[in-house]
Amino acid sequence: MDPAISLGTAGIAAAYRAFGEREARGVSPTYEAWAIGLSEDPDVVDLLATLPRGKRQPNLVFAAARWHGAVGSYRELRTTLLERWTDVRQTILARATQTNEAARCAALLPFLAELPQPLALLEVGASAGLCLLPDRYSYRYDDGTNLDPDDGASDVVLSCALGPGVSAPARMPHVVWRAGIDLAPVPVADDDARAWLEMLVWPEHDDRRARLRAALAVARRDPPHVLAGDLLEELPRTAAEAPDNATLVVFHSAVLAYLDPANRSAFAEEVAALPGHWLSNEGARVFPQTTHLVQDDAARSFVVMVDGVPRAYVDPHGRSLAPLT
Numbered sequence: 001m002d003p004a005i006s007l008g009t010a011g012i013a014a015a016y017r018a019f020g021e022r023e024a025r026g027v028s029p030t031y032e033a034w035a036i037g038l039s040e041d042p043d044v045v046d047l048l049a050t051l052p053r054g055k056r057q058p059n060l061v062f063a064a065a066r067w068h069g070a071v072g073s074y075r076e077l078r079t080t081l082l083e084r085w086t087d088v089r090q091t092i093l094a095r096a097t098q099t100n101e102a103a104r105c106a107a108l109l110p111f112l113a114e115l116p117q118p119l120a121l122l123e124v125g126a127s128a129g130l131c132l133l134p135d136r137y138s139y140r141y142d143d144g145t146n147l148d149p150d151d152g153a154s155d156v157v158l159s160c161a162l163g164p165g166v167s168a169p170a171r172m173p174h175v176v177w178r179a180g181i182d183l184a185p186v187p188v189a190d191d192d193a194r195a196w197l198e199m200l201v202w203p204e205h206d207d208r209r210a211r212l213r214a215a216l217a218v219a220r221r222d223p224p225h226v227l228a229g230d231l232l233e234e235l236p237r238t239a240a241e242a243p244d245n246a247t248l249v250v251f252h253s254a255v256l257a258y259l260d261p262a263n264r265s266a267f268a269e270e271v272a273a274l275p276g277h278w279l280s281n282e283g284a285r286v287f288p289q290t291t292h293l294v295q296d297d298a299a300r301s302f303v304v305m306v307d308g309v310p311r312a313y314v315d316p317h318g319r320s321l322a323p324l325t
């Protein structure tokens with residue numbers, strides 16, 4: 001065998017084993033079994049080695065296999081991959097991983113609510129724009145605070161646990177303008193795009209899938225505008241469209257890790273030059289202001305910053321907020 005391919009296959013097997021043991025274990029038994037099974041299966045590893053390097057990641061390969069019918073045990077995944085490889089490969093090449101987690105709004109809400117209202121929301125890395133709709137969801141905080149949209153409870157109900165000293169929002173935000181920027185926006189009116197986004201949710205995560213479906217239905221009723229483009233290029237121009245009589249809030253969740261450190265700094269400078277406020281919800285390693293807060297605790301792996309000042313730890317999916325101490 002060509003040594004380059006063999007080096008590639010060893011790397012693929014190791015990457016899938018690591019994914020199974022570190023990311024999927026305890027989170028998705030299906031993906032854990034698939035990743036470990038695949039790492040020990042040279043025939044399937046050889047197939048994956050024919051993919052471009054950027055297209056070999058488990059999340060993409062497994063979602064594509066499920067798109068073509070794979071469910072259940074590793075043996076069923078293997079059958080789908082071997083028997084339907086042409087279709088699965090085409091799906092892998094044509095599509096990409098993507099997420100949009102509306103539940104992050106529950107962790108952002110306390111910080112949006114404390115700003116002068118009304119708000120003009122500008123989200124960079126907005127995906128389908130589901131986090132641009134915080135005023136259309138219902139919230140249930142574990143201190144007993146319940147908040148609902150003006151027209152009644154939403155089909156999307158977001159629960160959030162508050163750590164000691166972390167206050168629930170006193171009100172729903174009043175949003176008068178909203179816009180997003182994303183390299184690859186998910187058009188919420190497109191059935192195929194919606195179905196693929198749902199497929200990227202891991203198999204056992206029925207609650208996330210149900211929430212995503214419900215949030216997409218809310219978004220479809222009045223879709224937020226998400227511009228296709230790079231956040232660094234589009235931010236100043238898009239921000240200039242926000243109305244003057246509202247507080248501009250530039251915000252983002254789980255996005256800046258995709259930029260290199262120089263571009264993260266360039267982004268921070270761009271936001272600082274704008275009027276209004278900056279709300280950041282990113283992994284603690286992403287910005288220098290938060291690296292001292294890195295902890296070996298998944299629920300504290302993200303940090304919310306307001307105008308560059310760390311304010312709270314956040315569960316990456318918005319399930320909890322915790323104090324920084």
Ligand SMILES: C[S@@+](CC[C@H](N)C(=O)[O-])C[C@H]1O[C@@H](n2cnc3c(N)ncnc32)[C@H](O)[C@@H]1O
Pocket residue numbers: 098099100101102104124125126127131181182183184185229230231232252253254255258259
């Ligand atoms: C992990 S998703 C998070 C989506 C959403 N913010 C959420 O919290 O659910 C990251 C998003 O950032 C977008 N993205 C990454 N780099 C970008 C860039 N340079 N400009 C605009 N969008 C970008 C991706 O297309 C993707 O939609």
